Amino acid sequence: MSEKINVLYNRKPCYDILFTGSFDELWTELAALGCGDRRLCVVTDSRVDQLYGAEVLNILDGKCRKAVKYVFPEGEAGKNLDTVKEIYRFLIEEGFERRDMLLALGGGVVGDITGYAAATYLRGIDFVQIPSTLLAQADSSIGGKTGVDFDGYKNMVGAFKMPRLVYMNLALLQTLEERQYFSGFAEVMKHGLIRDAAFYEWLIENMYEICERDLQVLQEMLIRSCTVKKLVVEKDPEEQGDRALLNLGHTIGHAIEKAKNFTLYHGECVALGIVAAAYISWKRELLSMEEYYEVRDMFVPFYLPISIDDIDPQEILRLTKSDKKMEAGKIKFVLLKKIGKAVIDHSVTDEEILAAVNEIYFSEEDAHA
Ligand code: GLY
Secondary structure, three states: OOEEEEEOOOOEEEEEEEEEEOOHHHHHHHOOOOOOEEEEEEEEEHHHHHHHHHHHHHHHHHOOOOEEEEEOOOOHHOOOOOHHHHHHHHHHHHOOOOOOOEEEEOOOOHHHHHHHHHHHHHHHOOOEEEOOOHHHHHOOOOOOEEEEEEEEEEEEEEOOOOEEEEEOOHHHHOOOOOHHHHHHHHHHHHHHHHHHHHHHHHHHHHHHHHHHHHHHHHHHHHHHHHHHHHHHHHHHHOOHHHHHHHHHOOOHHHHHHHHHOOOOOOHHHHHHHHHHHHHHHHHOOOOHHHHHHHHHHHHHHOOOOEOOOOOHHHHHHHHHHHOOOOOEEEEEEEEEEEEEEEEEOOOOHHHHHHHHHHHHHHOOHHHHO
């Protein structure tokens, strides 16, 4: 059942994304990258390590020059330069050289940190993504964005560094904790909304199977979702233009994520951000009212929030300005021109953002009305 798609970089074949249902093909894929005589370091977090660390290390053991594992505590709190420094130290102690390789086994945080360590250690060594969450499989493992948070600013320090391979074991999604799974679905929905209306319709039609995590349906969903991302990043790998379309829902989403001190999952905040962006799109008469409500309500069967309490809309507005999606002091906001077509807009006003945040804000007064 395995399938592969290749992602181009500067118009040349760069790395494969392998969609499969186990780790059975991992060594064959790594061997094809010349790993037999390289040192390999699996970088993972404490949660993923307990689940799959030993299994992946066993696959490598005895087949390559050296196989080691570096584990750091799970959570966004560890996504910083201190963790990167610890990885450098470990690699130096283990004698890692230029042609050795890192394997990022985990969710978005693991992939981003490991990718950044790979981009900078000895001015750059190879790395492979083995994403374990839906968020990482659908979004963060593809396209070469790596980095860490800095002084409370999300992903403020980083580099573009393409992986050598993205190995997606879709079976890992079947045991993912429910909230984590559905959080990742927000990024899948985003891909349909920004560029592929037929895929968006397919998601609605296959709602039941997606919720049930049917392996065949997961594979089709991820191939279609990753194909959207592939086409966007191939055209604009370093976000000079259209790659920013992938930030639909992220301006307000990141602000909520920060205001809530990362107690909500990234995808949950993205869902709220997409509802807010769709609301502005409706008010600008890009989307019809029916389309706005359809986009909003589409999150509900996937257990994603469409409203939020206990926020200060003014604070959310203020936080949108500290997001890095700014250009010449203006927010690069992503709106929906229609379902399946997003546009970048520099003219969204504070009033529009506030109105959109108020739309998703479920206040105490609403509760008593
Ligand atoms: N997650 C958005 C991007 O890769 O550009």
